[in-house]
Amino acid sequence: xxxxxxxxxxxxxxxxxxxxxxxxxxxxxxxxxxxxxxxxxxxxxxxxxxxxxxxxxxxxxxxxxxxxxxxxxxxxxxxxxxxxxxxxxxxxxxxxxxxxxxxxxxxxxxxxxxxxxxxxxxxxxxxxxxxxxxxxxxxxxxxxxxxxxxxxxxxxxxxxxxxxxxxxxxxxxxxxxxxxxxxxxxxxxxxxxxxxxxxxxxxxxxxxxxxxxxxxxxxxxxxxxxxxxxxxxxxxxxxxxxxxxxxxxxxxxxxxxxxxxxxxxxxxxxxxxxxxxxxxxxxxxxxxxxxxxxxxxxxxxxxxxxxxx
Amino acid sequence: xxxxxxxxxxxxxxxxxxxxxxxxxxxxxxxxxxxxxxxxxxxxxxxxxxxxxxxxxxxxxxxxxxxxxxxxxxxxxxxxxxxxxxxxxxxxxxxxxxxxxxxxxxxxxxxxxxxxxxxxxxxxxxxxxxxxxxxxxxxxxxxxxxxxxxxxxxxxxxxxxxxxxxxxxxxxxxxxxxxxxxxxxxxxxxxxxxxxxxxxxxxxxxxxxxxxxxxxxxxxxxxxxxxxxxxxxxxxxxxxxxxxxxxxxxxxxxxxxxxxxxxxxxxxxxxxxxxxxxxxxxxxxxxxxxxxxxxxxxxxxxxxxxxxxxxxxxxxxxxxxxxxxxxxxxxxxxxxxxxxxxxxxxxxxxxxxxxxxxxxxxxxxxxxxxxxxxxxxxxxxxxxxxxxxxxxxxxxxxxxxxxxxxxxxxxxxxxxxxxxxxxxxxxxxxxxxxxxxxxxxxxxxxxxxxxxxxxxxxxxxxxxxxxxxxxxxxxxxxxxxxxxxxxxxxxxxxxxxxxxxxxxxxxxxxxxxxxxxxxxxxxxxxxxxxxxxxxxxxxxxx
Numbered sequence: 001x002x003x004x005x006x007x008x009x010x011x012x013x014x015x016x017x018x019x020x021x022x023x024x025x026x027x028x029x030x031x032x033x034x035x036x037x038x039x040x041x042x043x044x045x046x047x048x049x050x051x052x053x054x055x056x057x058x059x060x061x062x063x064x065x066x067x068x069x070x071x072x073x074x075x076x077x078x079x080x081x082x083x084x085x086x087x088x089x090x091x092x093x094x095x096x097x098x099x100x101x102x103x104x105x106x107x108x109x110x111x112x113x114x115x116x117x118x119x120x121x122x123x124x125x126x127x128x129x130x131x132x133x134x135x136x137x138x139x140x141x142x143x144x145x146x147x148x149x150x151x152x153x154x155x156x157x158x159x160x161x162x163x164x165x166x167x168x169x170x171x172x173x174x175x176x177x178x179x180x181x182x183x184x185x186x187x188x189x190x191x192x193x194x195x196x197x198x199x200x201x202x203x204x205x206x207x208x209x210x211x212x213x214x215x216x217x218x219x220x221x222x223x224x225x226x227x228x229x230x231x232x233x234x235x236x237x238x239x240x241x242x243x244x245x246x247x248x249x250x251x252x253x254x255x256x257x258x259x260x261x262x263x264x265x266x267x268x269x270x271x272x273x274x275x276x277x278x279x280x281x282x283x284x285x286x287x288x289x290x291x292x293x294x295x296x297x298x299x300x301x302x303x304x305x306x307x308x309x
Numbered sequence: 310x311x312x313x314x315x316x317x318x319x320x321x322x323x324x325x326x327x328x329x330x331x332x333x334x335x336x337x338x339x340x341x342x343x344x345x346x347x348x349x350x351x352x353x354x355x356x357x358x359x360x361x362x363x364x365x366x367x368x369x370x371x372x373x374x375x376x377x378x379x380x381x382x383x384x385x386x387x388x389x390x391x392x393x394x395x396x397x398x399x400x401x402x403x404x405x406x407x408x409x410x411x412x413x414x415x416x417x418x419x420x421x422x423x424x425x426x427x428x429x430x431x432x433x434x435x436x437x438x439x440x441x442x443x444x445x446x447x448x449x450x451x452x453x454x455x456x457x458x459x460x461x462x463x464x465x466x467x468x469x470x471x472x473x474x475x476x477x478x479x480x481x482x483x484x485x486x487x488x489x490x491x492x493x494x495x496x497x498x499x500x501x502x503x504x505x506x507x508x509x510x511x512x513x514x515x516x517x518x519x520x521x522x523x524x525x526x527x528x529x530x531x532x533x534x535x536x537x538x539x540x541x542x543x544x545x546x547x548x549x550x551x552x553x554x555x556x557x558x559x560x561x562x563x564x565x566x567x568x569x570x571x572x573x574x575x576x577x578x579x580x581x582x583x584x585x586x587x588x589x590x591x592x593x594x595x596x597x598x599x600x601x602x603x604x605x606x607x608x609x610x611x612x613x614x615x616x617x618x619x620x621x622x623x624x625x626x627x628x629x630x631x632x633x634x635x636x637x638x639x640x641x642x643x644x645x646x647x648x649x650x651x652x653x654x655x656x657x658x659x660x661x662x663x664x665x666x667x668x669x670x671x672x673x674x675x676x677x678x679x680x681x682x683x684x685x686x687x688x689x690x691x692x693x694x695x696x697x698x699x700x701x702x703x704x705x706x707x708x709x710x711x712x713x714x715x716x717x718x719x720x721x722x723x724x725x726x727x728x729x730x731x732x733x734x735x736x737x738x739x740x741x742x743x744x745x746x747x748x749x750x751x752x753x754x755x756x757x758x759x760x761x762x763x764x765x766x767x768x769x770x771x772x773x774x775x776x777x778x779x780x781x782x783x784x785x786x787x788x789x790x791x792x793x794x795x796x797x798x799x800x801x802x803x804x805x806x807x808x809x810x811x812x813x814x815x816x817x818x819x820x821x822x823x824x825x826x827x828x829x830x831x832x833x834x835x836x837x838x839x840x841x842x843x844x845x846x847x848x849x850x851x
Contacts (some may be wrong), residue, residue, distance in 0.1 A: 011523065034729075034731060037734075038732060040734050098515070101515075159561060160558075160560060160561040163561055163563075167549070189697070213712070257515070257549040257551070257554065258515060258516065259513060261515070264515070268548075272730055273356075306723065
């Protein structure tokens, strides 16, 4: 790789560190800008003997704001998100223990959404008016359906009535099916629309005529050549998809009674467990930064046009 | 000092369990069956499983399965034997003595004796252990283990709410060995060893908790339907926060019992073959009530407050919002509470003409462009500041309904504003809040009044401008050493609060259980209003 490419990679990595630092600063500012005493805010709805003293000691509330800020950034950088005074456990432990079920769900839903999108787009792109109109309508419906409602509908159909799948839990693959489908469908709806449009544009390209002239079958043309070209806009949506899946996971987990970050976040918001909320907000920001940096780098590696000459 | 005679084991059917609905009592001729397991779908994954630390009412439903208390609260305000066979209070109300049953053990094998009780109470009281339940023992000066089976509590001042506190799950007993482990025990599991009919086997956050039968259990509370170990081998609790999902899980047979049924789902289970629907009492926690800050104008005028109290048909409003699941309230103390002022029923409210006369007399005779009453160019307006974290259960809808009626009936501008917890804390500190809607955790009735409308209640920052007569009644009730004397004081305080319209009680919430019909022996715990533990529950053969 050329030195220019390395510079570009280093620049993007540096930029992502700056964004992460910015979001940490924003969290600190937001915390201090809230009305009321900071110890009260961190305590949430709680009040028990010794609580305020513990908070003051842990957050160094007797020190200057600047010193508190430096300490805050240092702790976050080291992965120390403080203590949840509600759960009475270190925030990092709580979040770490709940990360896996959420990742499982988000990954399953992401893969499923991608499979559906690719399958439907390959089958319908550039085909007759009617199948496309039908597919487009169905996609639009799923893309605009609230995850919450979709989850309940699927539960009613497949769990309560047909009793094929269990209502809740994280045990076994059966319990993952409905939540993953719930979370995947709205994402798949949007991805399919984007992918089909990109494929249709690609199908109009001159090289497609050339490929066809070589006698390549329609199926192989679509999967081998057109899909590759059309994948770029899909990657642009990568950051959005990750955000959507993590955000949707919160609601999906609640509907299905699954463990995970969503459940922890929701409970933390409801019980005003500020240290946990802060950690989740920062984690979400870091995940976004990491994902978009990774995608940027992938672009540079995949698409020769983006490489600095 | 005389020992109070323990009352005979209360028969299940005598408890005020269900509002004239299906009673949970064992029907004559039914013999409870041993064995089996059930799954229980609940609304809330507890924040903390340690009773000394948790202040979340929905956590107590689960905690009661593995935690016992020294005394049990029965119906009619009586305290029955539990871990203590007998208890006595000295005439001056400053010495409490408890005689323990012999031979009791915690789940980890540690003996449950006077030393263990002393260790628990001292541990809870110690500030550095940061236990929320420490507040319940503030009047206690010393705890002594007089003999292996006798514990004595010495108080600094009489505290008429102490037995209630000791009967509460919050002062339930945990093995000293568990407490000494020092990690706070919030995460539950087998590390949290109590003495209850079930052993806490495992917990998976956001998903489930399992409890297995304690085969050595021989110390059931005085209100239990049977002595000895529980019937069921295992209880699996599943956390299903969504109403519709819980109802669906029960109707499709994936769980056996659920807690929390929304009004529109009641019809799925009530009087339906194969199912049962039970409604709990409304006595332990306070009714949902508008507390009015009567030191801030225009609410410093009793006529304005009375107009607010009487200007709408609260009965019809509660019916339309809750479709009969909740009762309209007449006092802030729950209707099934021993200290409830029943005389307040039908004694106030829904008098639109009277309310209008009060406002006319108070000089609010002008009308502005929007039809609201004015005085000296000022609109008649009071704000309800409702802290967002406490908004639930369609309570904001109820207040909005009241708002619409008061506007229509009186030209009274009741504003509803959602505020943050922080803003509420600030208002409380300054005494600048105007109307605060709330329900209060289960506690002794006098303590509930003190915490809400007493001298150290919401008005505490401006207590010097508060109602001295109300404060006196509540303080005397707290210091009272006779049950009857206390009852009169607590009732007088409720009457004063409603008569002066310091409060506008709206409705009394309760717990609901829906279950498969073959699940027998379900009931509610008087001290908490919430579903009892599964000690008496058994499965009827098909």
